[in-house]
Amino acid sequence: MDITNIKVYMQAVGQNARAASRLMAKADTASKNRALMAMADAIKRDEKNLLTANARDLESAQAKGLGSAMVDRLALSAKSIVSMADGLRQIAALPDPIGEMSDLNYRPSGIQVGKMRVPLGVIGIIYEARPNVTADAAGLCLKAGNAAILRGGSEAMHSNQAIAACVREGLKTAGLPETAVQVIETSDRAAVGELITMKAFVDIIVPRGGKGLIERIANEACIPVIKHLDGICHVYIDEQADLEKALRIADNAKTQRYGTCNTMETLLVHEEIAKHILPPLCKIYLEKGVELRGNQAACDLIAPMKLATEEDWRTEYLAPILNIGVVSGLEQAIEHITTYGSQHTDAIVTENYSHARRFLREVDSSSVMVNASTRFADGFEYGLGAEIGISTDKIHARGPVGLEGLTSQKFVVLGDGQIRQ
Numbered sequence: 001m002d003i004t005n006i007k008v009y010m011q012a013v014g015q016n017a018r019a020a021s022r023l024m025a026k027a028d029t030a031s032k033n034r035a036l037m038a039m040a041d042a043i044k045r046d047e048k049n050l051l052t053a054n055a056r057d058l059e060s061a062q063a064k065g066l067g068s069a070m071v072d073r074l075a076l077s078a079k080s081i082v083s084m085a086d087g088l089r090q091i092a093a094l095p096d097p098i099g100e101m102s103d104l105n106y107r108p109s110g111i112q113v114g115k116m117r118v119p120l121g122v123i124g125i126i127y128e129a130r131p132n133v134t135a136d137a138a139g140l141c142l143k144a145g146n147a148a149i150l151r152g153g154s155e156a157m158h159s160n161q162a163i164a165a166c167v168r169e170g171l172k173t174a175g176l177p178e179t180a181v182q183v184i185e186t187s188d189r190a191a192v193g194e195l196i197t198m199k200a201f202v203d204i205i206v207p208r209g210g211k212g213l214i215e216r217i218a219n220e221a222c223i224p225v226i227k228h229l230d231g232i233c234h235v236y237i238d239e240q241a242d243l244e245k246a247l248r249i250a251d252n253a254k255t256q257r258y259g260t261c262n263t264m265e266t267l268l269v270h271e272e273i274a275k276h277i278l279p280p281l282c283k284i285y286l287e288k289g290v291e292l293r294g295n296q297a298a299c300d301l302i303a304p305m306k307l308a309t310e311e312d313w314r315t316e317y318l319a320p321i322l323n324i325g326v327v328s329g330l331e332q333a334i335e336h337i338t339t340y341g342s343q344h345t346d347a348i349v350t351e352n353y354s355h356a357r358r359f360l361r362e363v364d365s366s367s368v369m370v371n372a373s374t375r376f377a378d379g380f381e382y383g384l385g386a387e388i389g390i391s392t393d394k395i396h397a398r399g400p401v402g403l404e405g406l407t408s409q410k411f412v413v414l415g416d417g418q419i420r421q
Contacts, residue, residue, distance in 0.1 A: 014201030039170030
């Protein structure tokens with residue numbers, strides 16, 4: 001396919017995706033699972049080729065001076081390739097949502113009214129750096145009966161195309177259209193502009209990447225977007241927290257991995273226990289190289305801590321930097337999260353049932369947790385298999401978006417000759 005004329009190229013991609021989506025909508029579960037398993041086998045078999053392609057991307061990234069966080073997300077390893085293959089096998093093992101009927105009820109007229117789960121159609125996914133998204137997105141869209149147009153970042157072009165070859169092989173093996181998953185072959189940014197405006201061919205756009213990318217897509221798209229802009233996640237340690245639990249959770253939520261959207265960026269601590277929990281906890285952070293910024297009450301307790309600015313509380317660092325605020329209680333903690341949070345993931349550590357229930361009810365985020373690390377906000381950890389991304393929107397899908405989030409429902413009516421009087 002000629003990719004020099006971006007508009008013509010993208011129109012052809014869109015037409016192919018729309019045609020493939022009609023075939024995917026009626027594909028049976030066995031065929032979809034056969035494709036997924038064949039994809040997994042091809043990825044595992046082609047480990048050497050994938051690592052070679054990834055090495056080319058890494059070499060180019062380092063030559064361009066890309067940051068260490070970006071290079072880390074870009075890198076593949078033998079372990080991550082096995083994880084990609086395992087993820088596809090896990091998706092194959094999940095129940096097929098398509099055709100599932102629910103809420104069937106008889107009406108006074110004698111008809112039965114219910115809902116049936118159906119594919120969304122064509123899903124456009126725009127992402128940066130992580131090549132594993134190519135496999136995850138392909139697998140989830142396929143199992144949910146959709147066609148997918150995937151546009152990865154230019155920094156991962158060789159890796160993404162190598163994975164795409166395995167995906168096409170899996171589709172062909174199962175007798176499904178190879179155009180059910182198309183990975184854009186150009187790094188020209190104009191392709192993104194075309195993709196997000198092709199209303200005739202694309203039903204949903206899912207951007208995955210930095211805030212700048214997602215804001216651009218949300219502002220310019222003519223198609224519904226499933227998104228989250230940033231993950232300013234909080235952990236609040238209540239005055240009735242178990243301190244051992246609090247230490248483990250607050251440490252893990254920040255330091256288990258720095259560059260993810262479900263990593264804690266702000267720790268809030270009740271003033272009654274701050275002097276007990278912050279010294280040992282901050283010792284852990286400082287030993288791990290975490291820079292600490294806090295309000296005056298927190299700074300008074302921890303000498304190396306810098307005074308946080310208004311902008312700090314609103315920042316998703318994705319780095320070893322942490323805000324700490326000492327608060328007067330649950331009310332102030334919830335107020336702080338409401339003011340500065342991004343409605344992604346927030347947690348409370350407490351043994352007080354009433355405080356936990358109130359936190360769950362009043363914190364308006366896509367995931368709200370009690371006595372658990374924010375790092376659990378993930379489709380795999382939630383039992384969804386792989387995820388297409390995390391949504392902080394309130395319509396259609398919210399939180400980790402797995403198979404069900406890539407489907408819709410239509411009303412179905414079952415009758416036996418009834419007519420409306």
